[in-house]
Amino acid sequence: MTAENKKPSILLVEDEENLHEALKLNLELEGYEITSVYDGSAALKAIGDEYFDLIILDVMLPEIDGINVTETVRLQNNEVPILILSAKNTSADRVLGLKKGADDYLTKPFNLEELLLRVHKLIDKNKKMQDKETIGDTYSFGNNVIDFKRRKPKLKMEKQYN
Amino acid sequence: MEKQNLQMREFNTRQLNATVDSLSSHELYSNELAKINDDYRRGNIKFISEGVTFFLLILVGAAFVYRAARRQFKFHRQQENFMMAVTHELKTPISVARLNLETLQKYSLDPEKQKKLIRMTLAETERLNSLTNNILFSSQLEAERYKSDMEELDLSDLFKDCVHQFQNRYPERTFTTAIEIDMDIKGDIFLLQMLINNLLENAIKYSSKEKPITCALKKNNQTILMSIADEGEGIADEEKPKIFERFYRIGNELTRKTQGTGLGLYLSKIISQYHNADISVTNNIPAGSIFTVSFKI
Numbered sequence: 001m002t003a004e005n006k007k008p009s010i011l012l013v014e015d016e017e018n019l020h021e022a023l024k025l026n027l028e029l030e031g032y033e034i035t036s037v038y039d040g041s042a043a044l045k046a047i048g049d050e051y052f053d054l055i056i057l058d059v060m061l062p063e064i065d066g067i068n069v070t071e072t073v074r075l076q077n078n079e080v081p082i083l084i085l086s087a088k089n090t091s092a093d094r095v096l097g098l099k100k101g102a103d104d105y106l107t108k109p110f111n112l113e114e115l116l117l118r119v120h121k122l123i124d125k126n127k128k129m130q131d132k133e134t135i136g137d138t139y140s141f142g143n144n145v146i147d148f149k150r151r152k153p154k155l156k157m158e159k160q161y162n
Numbered sequence: 163m164e165k166q167n168l169q170m171r172e173f174n175t176r177q178l179n180a181t182v183d184s185l186s187s188h189e190l191y192s193n194e195l196a197k198i199n200d201d202y203r204r205g206n207i208k209f210i211s212e213g214v215t216f217f218l219l220i221l222v223g224a225a226f227v228y229r230a231a232r233r234q235f236k237f238h239r240q241q242e243n244f245m246m247a248v249t250h251e252l253k254t255p256i257s258v259a260r261l262n263l264e265t266l267q268k269y270s271l272d273p274e275k276q277k278k279l280i281r282m283t284l285a286e287t288e289r290l291n292s293l294t295n296n297i298l299f300s301s302q303l304e305a306e307r308y309k310s311d312m313e314e315l316d317l318s319d320l321f322k323d324c325v326h327q328f329q330n331r332y333p334e335r336t337f338t339t340a341i342e343i344d345m346d347i348k349g350d351i352f353l354l355q356m357l358i359n360n361l362l363e364n365a366i367k368y369s370s371k372e373k374p375i376t377c378a379l380k381k382n383n384q385t386i387l388m389s390i391a392d393e394g395e396g397i398a399d400e401e402k403p404k405i406f407e408r409f410y411r412i413g414n415e416l417t418r419k420t421q422g423t424g425l426g427l428y429l430s431k432i433i434s435q436y437h438n439a440d441i442s443v444t445n446n447i448p449a450g451s452i453f454t455v456s457f458k459i
Contacts, residue, residue: 016254018282022261025279029269060250087253088246109257112264 007033008053008123013043013069014085015061023056030116040064047073052080053123059086059097067100074101081122085110167209171202240409240424247411247423251293255286285331292359296425299356300408303432310350310436317345317354317457318379321388324358325377332366336374345379345386347457349437357433360426361390361453367422369394369450386457393450402443406431430455 010032014020017038024034035050037043039062047055055073059066070082082104084097089107097105104118175198182191262283266276302308318341329337365375369392376391397405397412404410409424430453434441439457446452 016258018258018286019254019261022258022265022279022282025275026261026265026268060246087250087257089249089253108253109260112261112268 007031009033009035009051010119010123011035011037011043011046011050011052011055013037013040013056013061013066014058015039016058026112026116027119030119032119038062040066040069043069044072047078047080048076053126054119055080055082056119057082057084057102059084059088059093067097070097070102071100081126083118083122085115167202167205170205171198174198174201243411244409244424248297251423252290255290255293258286259283288331292356292363293423295356296360296423296429299353300425300429303429310353312348312350314346315349315351315354317347317349317386317388318343320351320354321358321377321379324355324362328359328362328366334371335366336372338374338376339378341377341379342381345381347386347437347459353433353436357430357455358388358390360430361455364426364453365390365392365394368392373450384459386459387454388457389452389454391446391450391452393446393448396445396450397443405443406441 008031010027012020012024012027012034014023015038020036020038024036027034035046035052037046041063043055043057043061044064046052057066057069061069064072066084066086070084073080073082082102084102084105085108086093086097086105087108094105094107103122106115106118175195178191178194178198182194262279265271266279271279299308321341322339325337325339325341329335362375362377369375373393376389378387378389378391380387401412405412406427408428410428411422411424431441434455437457439455441453441455444452444454
């Protein structure tokens with residue numbers, strides 16, 4: 001889990017060097033921590049080794065293509081947000097990407113502002129979801145408290161359930 | 163049909179039995195019977211030979227259809243690959259240029275970074291330009307509408323200019339040149355530039371950054387040899403004859419290391435033919451390939 005003050009981390013997977021550098025520069029200026037990889041198998045390795053708040057993924061990649069990377073990540077039960085960034089822009093391509101588990105699909109050439117907004121939203125949403133999932137050990141509503149550790153509800157009425 | 167033939171014989175025999183008494187005119191009967199049997203045999207042969215002929219015709223037809231369909235499928239697949247590659251090749255430079263310009267617009271960066279972004283953008287527009295040249299020329303070729311413009315020119319100067327431009331575009335790469343001066347040939351400047359650019363671009367694409375690219379131009383008897391050598395992975399022998407085919411690309415389109423349209427070498431070959439020159443590829447030592455264009459003078 002990332003600490004409050006830590007920069008959100010993004011894995012950037014793009015083989016086109018000039019595009020990669022420009023993207024990295026922009027995302028760093030926006031205050032993200034970037035890890036750069038240039039092909040599909042390196043991406044899978046990085047995802048296995050490290051936690052990321054978001055993955056930005058190209059489709060046409062050396063060795064393993066982006067669609068396959070997405071599929072593999074989802075098969076490993078990893079729910080990290082994935083944003084696909086691709087030159088393939090037919091609706092069939094988008095549908096395929098989203099079907100295989102991508103959270104968002106943006107086509108090249110893209111608008112910088114739009115990309116940054118989508119990146120921000122995906123990371124934000126994911127964080128909120130994680131906060132919800134990790135509720136503390138007790139949950140209370142009204143006068144009632146549920147202690148998840150004891151696996152028994154503690155009620156004001158002193159009634160005991162087994 | 164065969165059954166019909168058999169029935170015909172039986173019917174004829176029966177009729178013969180009814181009209182001619184086999185005992186009284188034995189000779190006539192056997193003559194007639196022989197004729198009937200003969201008819202039967204001939205009919206059989208006719209049916210069989212007709213059947214075989216038709217069967218063969220159908221086989222030949224099927225083979226033709228199969229071949230045509232296969233060729234069509236292969237061509238279709240190549241064209242699909244080509245479309246995919248072109249989409250990628252066209253969109254990537256546009257994406258980079260747009261992203262860089264938007265970055266410059268959004269932030270006030272220090273001059274060093276600004277310069278770098280601008281240099282990257284220029285390199286991408288150059289790439290876009292050479293790609294559109296390739297596509298335009300190949301479609302003109304297809305429509306047989308390209309008119310070449312042959313004139314006396316200094317190949318040495320042209321070659322040097324092209325290499326110089328590439329050095330500017332890729333300052334981190336090393337180009338070694340051994341270009342003899344004053345090699346005059348008759349040629350089309352636009353096409354020759356395209357030829358040299360395609361070969362240089364391939365050399366850069368298929369070799370790693372720290373490896374040098376060697377450009378040489380020399381005269382050998384009655385030929386001028388222009389060669390561009392890289393120290394990349396090289397090309398397997400079985401691939402060598404295929405790389406000059408249109409749309410041909412080594413490997414799988416989705417997961418390749420380098421992008422391209424499969425037009426570059428095909429056009430290089432066509433341009434060489436325009437100039438009555440040969441283009442060939444050989445292995446470089448210790449690694450990589452050498453592309454050589456030999457102009458006859």
